[in-house]
Amino acid sequence: xxxxxxxxxxxxxxxxxxxxxxxxxxxxxxxxxxxxxxxxxxxxxxxxxxxxxxxxxxxxxxxxxxxxxxxxxxxxxxxxxxxxxxxxxxxxxxxxxxxxxxxxxxxxxxxxxxxxxxxxxxxxxxxxxxxxxxxxxxxxxxxxxxxxxxxxxxxxxxxxxxxxxxxxxxxxxxxxxxxxxxxxxxxxxxxxxxxxxxxxxxxxxxxxxxxxxxxxxxxxxxxxxxxxxxxxxx
Amino acid sequence: xxxxxxxxxxxxxxxxxxxxxxxxxxxxxxxxxxxxxxxxxxxxxxxxxxxxxxxxxxxxxxxxxxxxxxxxxxxxxxxxxxxxxxxxxxxxxxxxxxxxxxxxxxxxxxxxxxxxxxxxxxxxxxxxxxxxxxxxxxxxxxxxxxxxxxxxxxxxxxxxxxxxxxxxxxxxxxxxxxxxxxxxxxxxxxxxxxxxxxxxxxxxxxxxxxxxxxxxxxxxxxxxxxxxxxxxxxxxxxxxxx
Amino acid sequence: xxxxxxxxxxxxxxxxxxxxxxxxxxxxxxxxxxxxxxxxxxxxxxxxxxxxxxxxxxxxxxxxxxxxxxxxxxxxxxxxxxxxxxxxxxxxxxxxxxxxxxxxxxxxxxxxxxxxxxxxxxxxxxxxxxxxxxxxxxxxxxxxxxxxxxxxxxxxxxxxxxxxxxxxxxxxxxxxxxxxxxxxxxxxxxxxxxxxxxxxxxxxxxxxxxxxxxxxxxxxxxxxxxxxxxxxxxxxxxxxxxxxxxxxxxxxxxxxxxx
Numbered sequence: 001x002x003x004x005x006x007x008x009x010x011x012x013x014x015x016x017x018x019x020x021x022x023x024x025x026x027x028x029x030x031x032x033x034x035x036x037x038x039x040x041x042x043x044x045x046x047x048x049x050x051x052x053x054x055x056x057x058x059x060x061x062x063x064x065x066x067x068x069x070x071x072x073x074x075x076x077x078x079x080x081x082x083x084x085x086x087x088x089x090x091x092x093x094x095x096x097x098x099x100x101x102x103x104x105x106x107x108x109x110x111x112x113x114x115x116x117x118x119x120x121x122x123x124x125x126x127x128x129x130x131x132x133x134x135x136x137x138x139x140x141x142x143x144x145x146x147x148x149x150x151x152x153x154x155x156x157x158x159x160x161x162x163x164x165x166x167x168x169x170x171x172x173x174x175x176x177x178x179x180x181x182x183x184x185x186x187x188x189x190x191x192x193x194x195x196x197x198x199x200x201x202x203x204x205x206x207x208x209x210x211x212x213x214x215x216x217x218x219x220x221x222x223x224x225x226x227x228x229x230x231x232x233x234x
Numbered sequence: 235x236x237x238x239x240x241x242x243x244x245x246x247x248x249x250x251x252x253x254x255x256x257x258x259x260x261x262x263x264x265x266x267x268x269x270x271x272x273x274x275x276x277x278x279x280x281x282x283x284x285x286x287x288x289x290x291x292x293x294x295x296x297x298x299x300x301x302x303x304x305x306x307x308x309x310x311x312x313x314x315x316x317x318x319x320x321x322x323x324x325x326x327x328x329x330x331x332x333x334x335x336x337x338x339x340x341x342x343x344x345x346x347x348x349x350x351x352x353x354x355x356x357x358x359x360x361x362x363x364x365x366x367x368x369x370x371x372x373x374x375x376x377x378x379x380x381x382x383x384x385x386x387x388x389x390x391x392x393x394x395x396x397x398x399x400x401x402x403x404x405x406x407x408x409x410x411x412x413x414x415x416x417x418x419x420x421x422x423x424x425x426x427x428x429x430x431x432x433x434x435x436x437x438x439x440x441x442x443x444x445x446x447x448x449x450x451x452x453x454x455x456x457x458x459x460x461x462x463x464x465x466x467x468x469x470x471x472x473x474x475x476x
Numbered sequence: 477x478x479x480x481x482x483x484x485x486x487x488x489x490x491x492x493x494x495x496x497x498x499x500x501x502x503x504x505x506x507x508x509x510x511x512x513x514x515x516x517x518x519x520x521x522x523x524x525x526x527x528x529x530x531x532x533x534x535x536x537x538x539x540x541x542x543x544x545x546x547x548x549x550x551x552x553x554x555x556x557x558x559x560x561x562x563x564x565x566x567x568x569x570x571x572x573x574x575x576x577x578x579x580x581x582x583x584x585x586x587x588x589x590x591x592x593x594x595x596x597x598x599x600x601x602x603x604x605x606x607x608x609x610x611x612x613x614x615x616x617x618x619x620x621x622x623x624x625x626x627x628x629x630x631x632x633x634x635x636x637x638x639x640x641x642x643x644x645x646x647x648x649x650x651x652x653x654x655x656x657x658x659x660x661x662x663x664x665x666x667x668x669x670x671x672x673x674x675x676x677x678x679x680x681x682x683x684x685x686x687x688x689x690x691x692x693x694x695x696x697x698x699x700x701x702x703x704x705x706x707x708x709x710x711x712x713x714x715x716x717x718x719x720x721x722x723x724x725x726x727x728x729x730x731x732x733x734x735x
Binding site for chain 1: 547548551554555557558559560641642645699
């Protein structure tokens, strides 16, 4: 392995943090996205309103601002609660949000909004005939969701999902600003200590490109799988 | 105006965070953000038009370098690009003695360079996609009229492609506005920089960041409505007949 | 509504965070590095510096475990509030603004602030006239930031950095005309490391008290009065038995002025 003034191993650790952060946030974002999509499609006006408010606000504010707000503000909000418990009931608990958890929650929360739009569009794109056919077979709503609507929806959602993942991967770089040691942070520290920015930033850029290329390949395989039975798309 | 200021400072008298001073910080931040985003978008757009046409060229040595450029700039975080330009240029030997240093000395220009190169890469791909999606019939019709390739590009393909690219370009503009928040890491006092200053001075994360979030939200909506208006005007021929 | 919000936040926190009972036997101290010679890392990654050694000595005196938590300066007070750690010992000057939010120990060190510029700079003193149109570097949220912002914000361009390191790098690059720092830090990062390339501009600055306060103190949450008392007693002991003087000489090269 290239030594990189002794920063090589730390840089790889940082890359691992970036990947972990990306994958965990992706899972959270998908869950939130599905919830948001169903809230926005529900007939309940309150749920619909909450879903709309969430997607509108999140998509209108920069990721970095949301991250700073949640990282610095979130902990203080929680502490107001625990302080209240301490003074009122003498219960002394301490809840610590570490930078990694804050990063996952924030990125997940941000991309949950984008995923919500992706999933909503995909659900609406499912052919009504399929649903009517499922109903005619006497499927329950639940079974229908599992067997018909969800798999068909995924076919439409995949391009958006893949796109969101690519954007999200790059957004993880922002956690270096709130103090989480991902690979950008390691490279930044190393660059300042050695006065050689390119030595460290170029490998980081290459790792990002590598992750992006591998994901692209993975998503195209997935797309093929979900396209089964629809002929070759394009 | 004087009265307005007097009223404003009265209204803010009890407020420790949002006094007249911090509001001027936010004001200057707004100016810096808008300047930075607007300039990088305009220059990026000017670069992207020829690049997107060349991107579709039949010659490998024209097509490939542009593809490589967009691939790298779209595949890596803007933050990494900003660090490379801001800190990287400093270590080019002797750069401090050239006229370039006059610009690179200020954090504004390295940031502008990073943002411009980034948005130009995205815009190139957006336009390239739109050009590729031109309906075959339009091209055949133009050919039948005996148009040269150049004339066809100018009269048929580009006008229709750029109109179709409008919604995607609108997203890119909003994306750029949001991405510009990282300018504060290289000491630029943009909107986010102002919020971080106020936060560090008054230890008030909610006030500092919620306020700035509201400003960004307003800017986003302004851009959204501008593009919706443009789409209505320029894409009128694509709307279904009501 | 407020209650609902609290419950939601608590719920979110339980999912997101780790719940720990507070442990009286050990405390965590927040520190922002690097800030040579007050606090910095050895190449091996180990923390050291005047604050770190004094802090460890204080903890040993009290008989508790100390754990150091590294936190960027602009989030260091919120981090204390947020109970990411129980005390801050990070060259924090005691001043009225901060007193409103945290509880300070007795001062343990009083450094002046000073202006530093390249040796060939034409700036000979820091006044409004001499700094007009210049690029001033400060660390974001420090008392130097507040002072420079209020005094010179209207005539000069003030660049705020997340760490002292970033600032020194931009000074070396030539992006800054002058920086404003705690004197010991400027001495060790600028004067000592680059031989004759930098100079101190004007006098050391300790006034007005509104900005420069009463020296460095250890910050605690307001409710932790007992903890602060323990530290004050330990500090007094270390000053009497000579431990403090030894550390002082090690880092600043001279014995402290006796009172």
